[in-house]
Structure formats: structure tokens, C-alpha cells
Amino acid sequence: MGSLFHTPVKTVLLCGAALVLPAAAAGCSGGHGGHGADGAPAAKEATIEQLAERTGCTLTGTRKAAELKQGQCKNGKGRYVLVSFTSDKTRDSWLTEAKPWGGTYLVGPKWVAVATPQILETLRKDVGGRIVKGDDHGGGGGGGGQQHGSGHGS
Template identity: 55%
Template sequence: MTKHALRCAAALSVSLALTSAAGCSAISDATSGGEDEGKVARPASLAQLAEQTSCSLTGQRKVKDLEQGNCKTAQGRYVLLSFTTDQGMNTWLHEAKPWGGVYLVGARWVVVSQEQTLQTLRKDLGGKIVHGDNHGGGGTGGASHGTGHG
């Protein structure tokens, strides 16, 4: 049941960022972020993340291992996720990556949005920006989705 809940949260959260998939990168070391910004990403609850980004949460959901809420601020639209364990976050990231998208990843939390919005939020939250799988037709060989995976 928990795995199903994580998949549902992934599908809901990633739908916001699907149109902004802009490349591939490994999600490893995703929680080490912020060294170049001088901000260390610390564990935070959903409410703390919302407060740090001046967001009034909407569409909040809570399951056993994670909390999720939607935000719309002057920085843009984004989805906040807070996890109770590192393992829960890593599982969510592993399942979300094939959907594409761009993620700001901190210590037991993830923000999903467009890269420009995440760059702005990173100044307040710390973290590291990572990309899901690229599903576009660009890049080497111009392979379209479904022909370049194997």
C-alpha cells in the first residue's frame, strides 16, 4: 500500500513538471546540495518548507511516509514534498525519475517545478537541482520517446 501511495504522489507531483524536462542526470548525491550557494539543506516538514518559501499550501495530502502540498507564489508554481525517511525519499525519486521533470532535492524533502523556479527557491531552501529522464526529441541522435530506451 505504501508503494502504491508513493506512485500516486509521484504521478500527481510530476505532472506539474513534465513539460519542463530538460535533460538527464543521476539522482545520486541529491541530498548533498547547496555548497555553492552556502545554504545547507536541512530536513523540514511540509509546513516549514511552505513557510520558508512564503507559500499558502493548497491540495495537501498526507500518507504514511510523505506529505505533499501545492504552492503558487511570485516565484512560480511548485509542489512541496516532505518525507519521514531518507529511504522513502529515495524510493519516490527512483519512481519519479522516469516521468521526467526537474527536482530541487534536500534532506528528506523535494520541490517539483520548472528549473527557473527551483533556482530561485534554492536560495532559500538549499538543496540540489536534479533532472528526471529526458523524453524530448532533441539531443544526440534525435531519438523520440520509446525508441531511445533500452
């Protein structure tokens, strides 16, 4: 087996990140079940269709590759992108590739939502997960890789 990200998949991911992250109109989440101390549910494995249903969004522009499926969402809370993966290992590899672009991610088992921190905090109340920040490209402090909230680890 070659690289986890074959050229077409890597191109889709990087192009998607380049288009979505600067616009801060990405990500989503998934999960359902018990609630943590902060009131957010425990994140559960979910498809982008299930995540869209749980967050009350209209899913558009879906794309599928061997290792992932991605779609755009819009609801009353804002715009975000949902991505589901074949495994947590694939999700983690995607995050490693995406985090240098910056951005903020809501991470659950085999899925990621990408959006502004405010939208992700709202979505997290519906589907759980943990918020992970990409690399900071601004002038101030606070590096990347910070995690907030509770939810499912890997």
C-alpha cells in the same frame, strides 16, 4: 513488510506526478543554515509547512500518506509542489519512481520540491538542496540524473 509503496500511496504519487509534471507546476525545497560557495544555504530537514514558510508560499491541496506528505505552493516566483518523507530512503525510492516521468527536482534531506528549473534555482537560494533532472523525453542530448549545485547529499 511489503513494498515501500503500497497501492494507495503509489497511486497518489503516480497520479500526482502525472498531473503536476506535465504542467511543470510542481516541487519546492527546504533547508536553512550555512551557505555554500554558490551562496545557497545548506539544505536542512524540513516539513512541507516549514518549506512553505521559508519560500513564502501559500500551501494548498495537502495530502498525507504513511510515507510522505505533499502540498502545492504558489508565490511570486511561481507554482511548485513540496513533498516531505519519513526518511531519505523513502525520498530516494520516490525519486526513482518519479524520474522516468521527466521533470526537475530540488532535493534536500527528507524532502523534494518539483517545478521548472528556473523556479527551483530561485527556491534553492532560499532553502539549499541539489537539483536533479528526471529522464529527458525530448529529442536532444543530456540524459537524466544530472545533478547541479551544491547542498546536502543524502
